[in-house]
Amino acid sequence: MTDIQWQEELIRAIGSGELLQGTLSQLRRKDGELSPKTVVRPVQLKQGLHYQFEYHYATKVTHENLPPEQAGEKLVDLLSEHYKQALVKMPDADLQLLFNKKGKAAVLRKPPTAKADKAAAATHDRQKQRVIGAGQAAPFLIELGIMTADGAVHAKKQDKYRQINRFLETVNDVLPYLPKDKPLTIVDFGCGKSYLTFALYHLLAIEQKRDINVIGLDLKADVIDFCSRLADRLGYDRLTFQVGDIADYNAVTAADMVVTLHACDTATDAALAKAVGWGASVIMSVPCCQHEAFKQVRNDTLAPILSQGLLKERFAALATDAARGNMLEALGYKVQMLEFVDPEHTPKNLMIRAVRSEQKPSLQKWEQYVQFRDALGLTLSLEKMLSDFWPSEFKK
Structure with missing residues (x-):
């Protein structure tokens, strides 16, 4: 040739x-x-x-x-x-x-x-x-050190850049489930340095011009101070950050969307329970460090798994998230388990994404959960936290 x-x-x-x-x-x-x-x-x-x-x-x-x-x-x-x-x-x-x-x-x-x-x-x-494409100089990404002023992604921040875009992709998928006739209230529990909180605000308030109020909550005062000052510099006037514990947070009485990423152990359950109580249309949760089931799980048939610490840890985490999803489905939510980022970047890559549907609570899903729970000998915090929402037929 x-x-x-x-x-x-x-x-x-x-x-x-x-x-x-x-x-x-x-x-x-x-x-x-x-x-x-x-x-x-x-x-x-x-x-x-x-x-x-x-x-x-x-x-x-x-x-x-x-x-x-x-x-x-x-x-x-x-x-x-x-x-x-x-x-x-x-x-x-x-x-x-x-x-x-x-x-x-x-x-x-x-x-x-x-x-x-x-x-x-x-x-x-x-x-x-890539909701935020390379070459698009998003101000919050520049401030957070992910992009240069001309929109180039720093080599060492490629993983974080992909994670942000993967998160925004999952958000885009559930936008049709959010109310369109009123301002949206979004709560991010355990927001940390808030890469994804700022990304969420950028997508909805800046790009899509949605009327929203976003609240980031974290236990670390220095982190909240950093995020608050950054929000001020960016002019994100409907993004606020507060110091507080998930279980004790009562500053709002309703929320349209609840995000919880890497809240440790039963803190994830507290966030899920808050979301259900507020009638959230969308829940997006990436659990972390599920210790509760690890201490409890027992089943003679599963002895080859449960006798090995590493396998037991992974099984307990999967069992916990399966139970969480099942409980949300019993209350009428549609639930998907998604891969949040590639496993090579972090093993904590499972996202529970739930959207509220018009379906009534499902006795079948509840019975499925009970059978699963009892087979593994589990007593899970989320079940107790949701006790006020279980229909009477579930308690028989």
Whole structure:
């Protein structure tokens, strides 16, 4: 394949949307200005199909989105002048390009490793997750040290950036369940440094212009002071932070959405009980450190699991969250268990997402919970905390 031929094929593939991914590596000259690796992939923006050039430097990753006609020229220029090799994935073939010292390309055509439908889905998911796209200089991300002033994500903050976007993706999915005819009240229990609290406010109040009031609660006064000062600098006048304990918090009598991320052990249960009591339309909880069930769980059939400390710990955590979800379902909530972030970033990656439905409390779900609870010998705090909400037929 001649230089003209591979260049024309790449430009055609980009123009038709058939280029699924390109990875460029090994610079011909280390001049410090170009990234050692560049990844090219299609993205769907409001303006239509674009190609995102992701530049990987030693200490940062930057992004550039180009329309197909510019992307084709950019890709050909990078390959012709700056890189020694590239792997380009298309629906019908993978192309491996290897450049000699004179810049002549040897092109190897291999069977495809990325199918068009899967790649399209991945592209859609990627855009959906990145509610705050790279290159969008969100003020709160700059203040929190995740982005530079020009919207580039700091290399060491890539995991946090992905976590924030994953969280906002899950929020976007449940927006239809929130009331539309009144201001929204949102409470974030155990907000900590409040990366996700600020992200939630940015999405709803800044981007979507929703009428909201967001309250962040945490036990650490110094953290709350930091968050309050940051909210003032950003001009987030409907975002407030308070010092307090979840179980004792009574500053509001109703809330539309309750968020609790990594509240330890039964603090998660206290937050779930508050949410149910306030009639929250949406509950989003990432539990942490479920010690209660670990101390109680017993079942002779499960001895191979329960006799091993590590396995018992993991089983107890899963059993606790399964019971929590079952109890919420018994009260009429629709519940999903989601992977919050990739397990490689944190093992505490399970999110309980519940939305209030019009369904009546379910005796079947309650009986299912009771059978599960008794089989494992559990006495769980959440059941007691929700005692005022159990219908009379549940107590027989």
